[in-house]
Amino acid sequence: MPDFRIRKMELKDKNALMEILHLADPHGEGHPAPELVYRRWGEYYFEESRDHCFVAAHRATDRAAGVILCAPDTPGYQKIFNKHYYREIQKTLDQVENSHPGTIRKHHMAYYRKREGVQLNLVHFRSMRHIYREYPAHLHINIHPDCQRLGLGHLLVDALLNPLKETGIKGLHLIVASDNSKGIGFYRKYGFKELLNIFPRGKNGIIYGLKTS
Ligand SMILES: CC(C)(COP(=O)(O)OP(=O)(O)OC[C@H]1O[C@@H](n2cnc3c(N)ncnc32)[C@H](O)[C@@H]1OP(=O)(O)O)[C@@H](O)C(=O)NCCC(=O)NCCS
16 A cells, blocks of 8 residues: 555544544544544544554544554443543534534434443343453444545554454454445444344444454
8 A cells, every 4th residue: 555554542632533524434434523523533533442442544644544543341331431532522512512502413423412321231241251251342433434445444453453362352343334335334344243233223333343363
């Protein structure tokens, strides 16, 4: 991949991260609230787990074109997220609702509010326990729309696997909406295994997992 290099995420990547999450958000592409998407999907990883996050950066500018965000210990992540990040997301949702009426509904972002309690307490569901035991790390991946299907997603998962393995982490998992055909196509092609279908409050999600060795 001559035009890109894979490296660890750095402090300077915050703006590119916000932009990528906004433009490559499978739930709400193109809406006018990038800060909300960042709060929900990026901020925890950027602030607390940057060492486990990688970017695919343009060689010419070193600006990130794709990101993989990872929390190596999902129950630990859920605890901190619920305690320190969840309330700010709700505040930002309220602000966006006031400043851009209709946005939340139009871009299906009410789901941030409605599903949150369910999603982040999945750790308490008996069916999730074996997943967290066998696939403890949680990941998100987003590639800028202009740079998709160039192999960057594959390179970013490759980059994450070894460091996880070296720290004794047996596997990683993610949750994808069942209507996200790009995401599902990607995970299947990479070799992720479908582990579980979940139905938090009516929206169908699928958990995929991958062993680190
Ligand atoms: C899913 C995503 C990360 C894939 O990254 P990528 O860099 O484009 O993927 P790669 O180039 O490494 O791999 C390409 C493979 O992924 C799958 N894929 C990628 N885009 C696809 C699409 N539009 N439709 C179906 N499959 C697709 C295919 O299997 C493809 O292989 P092919 O080109 O030989 O058919 C990227 O499309 C993305 O950022 N999507 C928006 C965010 C998202 O949905 N993230 C996952 C949320 S859980």
